Amino acid sequence: MKLTGSLFYDEERATEHTMKILHLINDSITQLPKQIIDIQSGNNEVTVIELSKKEVSYESIIDDIFSHDRVVSW
Secondary structure: OOOEEEEEEHHHHHHOOEEEEEEEEOOOOHHHHHHHHHHHOOOOOEEEOOOOOOOOOOHHHHHHHHOEEEEOOO
């Protein structure tokens, strides 16, 4: 297991299971979320919703939250 950025990353386990990760960006996206999203995108299915950029219905956000394995709010 190695440390990539600020996240632990296990290459063997990464090939066994792909996670669905949702990032909710409340304000403009900064460097740290960009780096983490880039790292996670390598072996996972990553969705990013920038709440300040577009109007998104609460229903679709709730659906996305429950359809992903992990949710990160920035």
